[in-house]
Amino acid sequence: MATTEPRVVTAVPAPTAELSAPASALVSVRELDAFFGAHRAVKDVNLDFLEGQVTAIIGPSGCGKSTLLRCLNRMHETVSTARVEGEVLLEGKDIYDRAVNPIEVRRRIGMVFQRPTPFPTMSIRDNVTAGFRAAGRRAPSRAEQHEIAEWALRRAALWDEVKDRLNDSAVALSGGQQQRLCIARALATRPKVLLLDEPTASLDPLSTQKVEELVYELRGEVTVVIVTHNMQQAARVSDRTAFMLLGDLVEVAPTSRLFTSPADERTEAYITGRFG
Numbered sequence: 061m062a063t064t065e066p067r068v069v070t071a072v073p074a075p076t077a078e079l080s081a082p083a084s085a086l087v088s089v090r091e092l093d094a095f096f097g098a099h100r101a102v103k104d105v106n107l108d109f110l111e112g113q114v115t116a117i118i119g120p121s122g123c124g125k126s127t128l129l130r131c132l133n134r135m136h137e138t139v140s141t142a143r144v145e146g147e148v149l150l151e152g153k154d155i156y157d158r159a160v161n162p163i164e165v166r167r168r169i170g171m172v173f174q175r176p177t178p179f180p181t182m183s184i185r186d187n188v189t190a191g192f193r194a195a196g197r198r199a200p201s202r203a204e205q206h207e208i209a210e211w212a213l214r215r216a217a218l219w220d221e222v223k224d225r226l227n228d229s230a231v232a233l234s235g236g237q238q239q240r241l242c243i244a245r246a247l248a249t250r251p252k253v254l255l256l257d258e259p260t261a262s263l264d265p266l267s268t269q270k271v272e273e274l275v276y277e278l279r280g281e282v283t284v285v286i287v288t289h290n291m292q293q294a295a296r297v298s299d300r301t302a303f304m305l306l307g308d309l310v311e312v313a314p315t316s317r318l319f320t321s322p323a324d325e326r327t328e329a330y331i332t333g334r335f336g
Contacts, residue, residue, distance in 0.1 A: 083110035086283045087132060087253055092146035094127050094136055101127045103307040114275060114284040116294035116315065119304035120330070125287045128304070129255050132285065133169035134162040150252065167191060170246030171255040175262050176238035178230035185209045185226040187241055191249040208248050216244035217274055236267025243274065254278065256286040260293065272297050291331060295319055303327045
């Protein structure tokens with residue numbers, strides 16, 4: 061079996077650089093710095109993520125792209141030495157305001173990590189609805205949660221594969237299925253934004269294709285931000301692409317424009333393979 065990058069996914073049409081109607085910024089990053097102790101991993105970033113669009117963040121390893129992603133739903137602060145300066149605005153409200161509950165932020169801005177993270181002691185169905193456990197009395201009824209689980213599994217293109225074993229352990233699924241389960245779990249709380257941190261890095265080409273098709277289908281419904289080391293993947297699934305280098309945001313543009321006529325010579329050097 062080939063182990064190189066997956067072939068071009070013909071089932072996923074190439075996004076257009078300009079959409080028919082201008083999109084507004086759902087999430088706005090303003091003068092954002094992210095630190096690990098004294099080390100500044102993200103430097104004075106200003107960036108808008110447009111509603112209903114897919115934005116890819118690319119750059120070499122260690123450039124700060126995953127750190128920036130984790131700042132968007134306050135996961136960065138879960139590291140003991142980490143801190144953030146600046147603002148991340150969700151629909152105009154700073155998620156780092158002292159009055160804002162970080163758990164509620166993560167319900168509205170879901171996240172899927174590089175490696176699948178199903179809860180091993182939970183069934184497939186309970187994995188999907190795990191986000192409601194902290195809701196207490198505000199949680200949907202059990203029957204409603206079953207309906208939500210089916211909806212989310214269908215959106216993650218997993219329902220037909222698991223509908224007859226919803227009470228089985230999630231760890232019995234393949235790696236690709238587990239990752240789509242994690243996407244279903246993130247979608248179940250109906251987030252405004254879905255963050256994907258190299259979601260196909262550990263998957264085989266077929267599973268990668270299924271996840272890419274899912275990301276493409278979610279546009280217009282959810283605002284998606286995907287960190288990827290795979291420039292072909294960014295070109296296939298995203299409307300806009302941001303290039304980071306050494307913690308700086310170098311350039312952001314419609315994907316087709318960034319890959320064909322980048323404005324910054326550092327971007328051109330990276331996408332043509334001269335470094336990274």
